[in-house]
Amino acid sequence: MNPERKKILILSGIIVAVGILLDQLTKWLCVRFLLPVGSVHLIPHVVDLTYVENTGAAFGMLKDHRWVFMVISVIALVAMTWILTTFKEKKQTLYAVAVSLILSGGIGNMIDRVRLGYVIDFIDISPLFSFAVFNGADSFVCVGAALLVLALLLDWRQEEKCKEAAGTAESKASNPASAGETVKKENGGKNTGTAAESKA
Numbered sequence: 001m002n003p004e005r006k007k008i009l010i011l012s013g014i015i016v017a018v019g020i021l022l023d024q025l026t027k028w029l030c031v032r033f034l035l036p037v038g039s040v041h042l043i044p045h046v047v048d049l050t051y052v053e054n055t056g057a058a059f060g061m062l063k064d065h066r067w068v069f070m071v072i073s074v075i076a077l078v079a080m081t082w083i084l085t086t087f088k089e090k091k092q093t094l095y096a097v098a099v100s101l102i103l104s105g106g107i108g109n110m111i112d113r114v115r116l117g118y119v120i121d122f123i124d125i126s127p128l129f130s131f132a133v134f135n136g137a138d139s140f141v142c143v144g145a146a147l148l149v150l151a152l153l154l155d156w157r158q159e160e161k162c163k164e165a166a167g168t169a170e171s172k173a174s175n176p177a178s179a180g181e182t183v184k185k186e187n188g189g190k191n192t193g194t195a196a197e198s199k200a
Helices: 003-034 066-085 092-115 136-174 176-199
Strands: 039-043 047-054 119-124
Touching: 003 047, 003 066, 003 092, 003 119, 003 136, 066 092, 092 119, 092 136, 119 136
Parallel strands: none
Antiparallel strands: 039 047, 047 119
């Protein structure tokens, strides 16, 4: 295995492991300290911590469809793992980080669904604006998805630049006479300038 690729896979493994650990730790803390009180103000009028048992998908969508989401989650996780292990060598780091974050979030919520039958949510930004309660795993998935889109956009931009450069090169190659005339004109201008300087 390419040493650079090996480093990327190690980095991905660390991101996934740390993400799952942080997700499960925060959920355990919620059960231990937040469940008895229900809700607390973290930042007044901005963020609350509210204990919620979510039987739906991310952000509480489509509740009470546990097995549907478990099947979809398994398929998504397998797909993300396959993508992570089959990246091309170039520009791999950003893709790897993005997919690793998505994996860590997906696995974190999957652990809840298998172990508890629901996902523990606790980040509540409804004091700021109306939105579903979510958790750290949901955040990892969203950040990972955003980074994945960014990576795709950067790749697309780079490919467009390469196409433009290739098109310019082909244009010059197909019109060598024009290129030669341009060089002659430039040389002629230089010679005229030199002659004028000599007369002076």
